[in-house]
Amino acid sequence: MIKMLAGKTYRLRISNVGTALSFNFRIQNHRMVLVETEGSYTQQIELNSLDVHVGQSYSVLVTADQLESDYYIVATPTQVEINDSDINGVAVLHYSDSETPAAGPLPAGPHPLDRVFSVGQARSIRWNMTTGAGRPNPQGTFNVRNVTISQTFVLRSSKETIRGFARYTVNNVSYMTPQTPPKLADYYANGSGVYRLDAFPFASVNPEAALETSVVSGTHKAWVEIVFRNEQEAMDAWHLDGFSFYVIGFGDGEWAPASREGYNVWDPVVRSTVQVYPGGWTAVLAYLDNPGMWNLRSQLLENWYLGEELYVRVYDADPNPAKELPPPGNLLLCGRPLSILTNQNHI
Ligand SMILES: [Cu+2]
Incomplete structure (x- = not known):
């Protein structure tokens, strides 16, 4: 009440x-x-x-x-x-x-x-141009009219059967959770033995449904356009860690580069989670100014748990802790980096 x-x-x-x-x-x-x-x-x-x-x-x-x-x-x-x-x-x-x-x-x-x-x-649902709020765009404007898109990810989600089990896939790749958290693997071992950087097909579809620890490179301090295509029969919702994104378009059917003509680049809202309608697409823009290993996932628990996710690695060589803090001294090292650091064989 x-x-x-x-x-x-x-x-x-x-x-x-x-x-x-x-x-x-x-x-x-x-x-x-x-x-x-x-x-x-x-x-x-x-x-x-x-x-x-x-x-x-x-x-x-x-x-x-x-x-x-x-x-x-x-x-x-x-x-x-x-x-x-x-x-x-x-x-x-x-x-x-x-x-x-x-x-x-x-x-x-x-x-x-x-x-x-x-x-x-x-x-x-659009940005309110007349409130006295901080401008979300690092270039100091509310709109995304003049931004240069450096990367485009087209992510198609669907439900597939892999090795006899129901899995959710992105571009026919279902995320496989590794023993070692991707961030640890990145920091201590450059991903070696845990994931293959950029093996994930971010703009095409894997010929066969497969399992993979998907990590894609996101260019630091550049704009990425992410198109979510929902090839399932049910609603989906995508969430990006580390950033908010500008929601610039919803469409039915296939997305094509010409779909950009219908984008709202004038007053899109900035948010962290966006819906994708079945058989349709949703397009967002994100400015990758936050270094890290960031999860991009379906927020629907079943989809997420069964593989509808990937990681975006935004790398900045500058060790300035104001940008990304170094790991704390008491960090638990689990999985492969531990075996590398201690030179022992752990599972
Ligand atoms: Cu988050």
Whole structure:
């Protein structure tokens, strides 16, 4: 139950901390004003309902401007065919002087399979040019109109069978978790024996589904364009560690270089997790100014666990600890680097 005083305005933070399903969020008889998502101030659009995909967060403002009463707050699965209403999340908005329980049917949202609504709303979520907030772009602007793209990754996710087991793949490669964390392998052994740098096909599809510890080079202090293609039947959501990215486009079907003409390079929001619709694509831009070994993954737990991820190695030869701290003295060395350092054979 959320309590509100009549006439006041409240900020609600809404996060999808689920592992599989997108949801649509709404409040009976109340509209919401979208103000923020994952650190970006958004254009303040008024909404009856809001789609929140796995791993995403939003802030909305809600004004208690209705009759003193209780009202339903609901979150229902969206972009999926589910007939089980038990899966609905229901809460109550309680006006402090209300003695009237919430009543009536739960407020209706868009049809769960209404893709046009969902994509349309996603496209309408844009950077707010008039708030006095820090500019996210290191070049000092809000837009990404004039950036030079140095790399393009086209990442196709699908579900395959490898050695008799169901696996999720990216460009037909399913991530295999090594004994040694990639960061340790990189720092102590240049990846040797743990991963093969850039063996991963970042712009093509492996002829056969395979297992690999995928690590791709991301160029330090350069812009990377990442296109996520969803070749599954269900929604997907991708998360990048280490950076936020600019969400510049959603499209149906295949992505092609000509799809860039439809990008929003004027006022895209900057966020950490983005949805990818089944059979469609989502394009983002990231400025790789943060050295490290960064995980790029499906935020859907089953997909992630079964291989829909890779690492992006952003290397900076400068040992300046202001950029990347050296490992602490008590760092646990597990896996292969330990055997190299101690010259013993560990598994
Ligand atoms: Cu992260």
